[in-house]
Amino acid sequence: MVFENTSDVIRAERLLKADGWKIRVMGPPPEIRSGCDLVIEFPLIEDLNILRTLQKAGVSPQQIVPINSPLLQPVDLFQTKDFGRHLMIRAANMKLTVDKETLTIVNVSGGGCPDVPYLAREMVGKSLVEAPSPREIGHTLCGYALQLAYEEIRRQCLP
Amino acid sequence: MLAVAGTVPDKDFPLVAGEVCLEGNVICIQGKRAPVNRGTPALLAAACKSTKLLGLPAPFGYLVGDIGLGDGSRRLYEYLSKHLGKTDLQAIAFHYLQPDVDWHNQVLFAVEDMKRRPVLIADAGFMYAAKMSGQAQAYDLFTPDIGELAFLADEEAPHPFYTRGFILHEENRAPDLVARAYKHNNAARYLLVKGEKDYVASGQGILATIDHPTEEALEAIGGTGDTLTGIVTALIEAGIEVEKAAILAARVNRLAGHYAEPTPDTQVMEIIQHIPHTLEQIINEKEKNP
Numbered sequence: 001m002v003f004e005n006t007s008d009v010i011r012a013e014r015l016l017k018a019d020g021w022k023i024r025v026m027g028p029p030p031e032i033r034s035g036c037d038l039v040i041e042f043p044l045i046e047d048l049n050i051l052r053t054l055q056k057a058g059v060s061p062q063q064i065v066p067i068n069s070p071l072l073q074p075v076d077l078f079q080t081k082d083f084g085r086h087l088m089i090r091a092a093n094m095k096l097t098v099d100k101e102t103l104t105i106v107n108v109s110g111g112g113c114p115d116v117p118y119l120a121r122e123m124v125g126k127s128l129v130e131a132p133s134p135r136e137i138g139h140t141l142c143g144y145a146l147q148l149a150y151e152e153i154r155r156q157c158l159p
Numbered sequence: 160m161l162a163v164a165g166t167v168p169d170k171d172f173p174l175v176a177g178e179v180c181l182e183g184n185v186i187c188i189q190g191k192r193a194p195v196n197r198g199t200p201a202l203l204a205a206a207c208k209s210t211k212l213l214g215l216p217a218p219f220g221y222l223v224g225d226i227g228l229g230d231g232s233r234r235l236y237e238y239l240s241k242h243l244g245k246t247d248l249q250a251i252a253f254h255y256l257q258p259d260v261d262w263h264n265q266v267l268f269a270v271e272d273m274k275r276r277p278v279l280i281a282d283a284g285f286m287y288a289a290k291m292s293g294q295a296q297a298y299d300l301f302t303p304d305i306g307e308l309a310f311l312a313d314e315e316a317p318h319p320f321y322t323r324g325f326i327l328h329e330e331n332r333a334p335d336l337v338a339r340a341y342k343h344n345n346a347a348r349y350l351l352v353k354g355e356k357d358y359v360a361s362g363q364g365i366l367a368t369i370d371h372p373t374e375e376a377l378e379a380i381g382g383t384g385d386t387l388t389g390i391v392t393a394l395i396e397a398g399i400e401v402e403k404a405a406i407l408a409a410r411v412n413r414l415a416g417h418y419a420e421p422t423p424d425t426q427v428m429e430i431i432q433h434i435p436h437t438l439e440q441i442i443n444e445k446e447k448n449p
Contacts, residue, residue, distance in 0.1 A: 012172060027321045033260075033291070037317075072321040081378070086423035088379045093306045093319035097379040097423045106424035109381035110304065111195070112283030112319075114255050115227020117198030118168035118380050124196075139227030140257065141320040 001040045001050075001061035002032060007139045009038040010147075012059050014135075019053055021046065025144075027072025032065060038141065041071060075145070078152050087157065091148035098153055103128040113140035128154060161396040162246070162277075162391075163206060164221040164239060164285070165199025165254030166231055172224030174234050176242070177294060178279030179220040181207040184428050188220045191344040197382030199254045201427050202282075202287065206252075208305070208434040209411075213397045229257035232284075236262035245273030251277050251390040253285035254385070258318065263288035267297060278395050282388045291317045291347050298347035299401050302388045305333065305354035312336040314343035333358050334365050349401050351391060353384050357409035366402060369409040372417040380416075382427030390434065407445070411438050 003009045009025060016023050023040045027033075031158050042050055044066060054060055075092040082088075086106060088097040094116070097107040104127055108120035123131045135149040163179075175189040183190045186200050186207070195204040199222065206218045221239060225231030235256065243251075243266065251270070264284065270279065281289045282302040288310055289295050303311055310319040312335075313326045326336070333352060337360040340346040349366075352358040355378070356370040377383050389410035395401060415433040419425060 007228070016220055027317065030317075033317050054191065072315070073323075074179070074320055075322060075324070077324060083376060083379070083423050086379065088423065090306070091321065093304070095379060099424060105421070107379045107381050107426075109383070110378060112255060112258070112285075112287055112307070113227060114166040114168070114225040114229070114232060114284065116302075116381075117166075117196065117200075117255065118226040121168050124381075134218055139229075141318050143227060145320050 001042065002028065002063045002065060003061050006038050006061050006141060006144060009040060010135055010144065012040055012054055015053060015057050015059065016050060021050060023096070025074065028075065029065065029067055029069070029071060038144065039071070041067070043058055078149070080156070087153065089149045089153045089156070091152065092145035094142055094145040094149050094152055096146060096149040098128055098157060098159060103157060105131055107147065111142035111146070113142035115139050115143045119143060119146055128157060160179055160216050160219050160248055161206065161250045161252070161392050162219040162248045163199065163203055163222060163252045163392065164235065164256065165253060166256060167193040167200060167222055168198060168224040168226055168367065169193065169224045170226050170231070172222065174223040174231070174238055176221050177219065178217045179203050179207060188222060195428050195431065197427055198386060199385070201382035201385040201387040201431070202252065202254055202404070204428070204431050205386035205434055206393050207391050208431060209393035209438055210396065212435045212438050213393060215393065215396055225257065229259065232259065233262060235411070236266055240265035240269045243269040247274055248277040250280060250392055250395045252282065252388055254278040254388065255283045256285045258284045258288040258291065260288055260292045263292050264294070267294060277399060280388065280392055280395070282384070287318055293344070294344050295347055300349045300351060300391065300405065301347040302351045302353065302384065302391065304384055305352060308333065308336045308340065308350070308352050311345045312339035314345060332402055337365060351387070351405040351406060351409065353387050353409070357413065359405040359409065366374035367406045369406060369413065372413055374413070374416050374421050376421040376423045376425065376428070377416045379423040380421060380430070381427050382434065383430065384418060386427060386431060386434070392439070407441060411441050414441065
């Protein structure tokens with residue numbers, strides 16, 4: 001399923017996973033890539049059921065494309081750097097750093113999509129518990145990568 | 160004159176084109192103001208500081224608000240594709256724009272209409288689009304970080320988010336990544352790779368390694384790559400050849416970072432304040448030991 005933007009992919013992923021569908025967020029096949037995209041891979045046989053779920057929530061895909069060859073996998077490697085008082089997690093091209101004592105997000109770096117400075121503005125200086133998640137306010141692949149770093153840093157820092 | 164095209168993280172910021180100045184921690188353009196924290200405002204702030212010290216005209220900005228939906232970026236792409244052909248610029252740095260291959264190609268067509276071809280620099284989202292379009296070789300300089308270098312080296316990845324694991328594992332082998340990026344024509348004429356060590360590279364391989372001083376905390380600080388791109392763009396505008404400008408810019412950026420005595424919670428404006436005296440110091444050293 002191809003969506004208008006990454007925010008819609010993220011919303012659809014959340015809805016479908018909450019409903020128990022076995023879906024994967026992947027890179028689009030080469031013939032429909034535009035530059036900053038994600039798609040949702042799902043079993044074609046479930047087409048109608050899945051579409052119904054999405055339409056009910058007002059998130060409809062722009063198109064559904066059958067695929068025969070493997071899709072690109074998002075990066076799933078994390079790198080952790082411990083600066084002592086601060087901890088930095090990198091996922092793909094995005095880095096998130098928190099103060100381990102106060103759990104305040106102190107920096108966001110890396111990335112190249114326009115929501116990165118926006119995400120940084122909204123998250124830096126806020127507590128890891130209170131800051132908005134990139135999933136809520138991000139719109140691009142860089143935002144999605146930052147979400148992965150955010151989840152990993154929460155896993156490592158929060159009880 | 161040098162120009163910078165990019166975005167401001169404010170959805171209500173209009174599309175503006177004009178001279179940019181820095182007032183405190185804010186850049187000003189056409190009566191509009193944007194705070195400097197990271198992204199294109201940080202690039203412009205570094206460029207403003209550098210051009211002022213070098214006695215050059217202030218940078219010209221093409222800016223628009225975009226918080227990631229791509230709407231602002233598309234308006235700016237369209238504006239650039241209609242207007243760049245009529246301009247006369249020494250260097251253009253393309254920066255935080257939503258990667259979009261079709262629009263990227265339109266902008267490159269407009270550049271080809273310019274009376275003289277400017278030095279073309281691409282960083283951030285625009286660099287992603289340049290690589291994905293297959294036209295990386297049309298550019299004079301890309302300024303990736305080491306993770307983005309792995310993306311350039313992966314001939315199949317359309318975005319750093321999809322860089323294949325076996326290539327990411329080679330991040331500590333910059334020469335191999337550089338060679339792979341050039342082998343698949345996915346690098347500009349020069350690369351300025353920023354990281355724990357900075358590298359200047361071309362199709363010939365690594366030309367220079369700049370690794371002093373070392374400040375580990377800089378990796379965590381958002382905007383330090385943007386300042387590097389701002390400094391190198393100003394040095395190129397001053398007429399310094401791209402390879403030399405890249406080496407000098409890396410030295411200035413590292414040293415300015417060092418003078419800021421950074422910790423992981425340092426914000427980039429604290430580093431930008433150190434650019435003028437650092438640039439002056441490096442230029443004086445160069446004059447003494449050319």
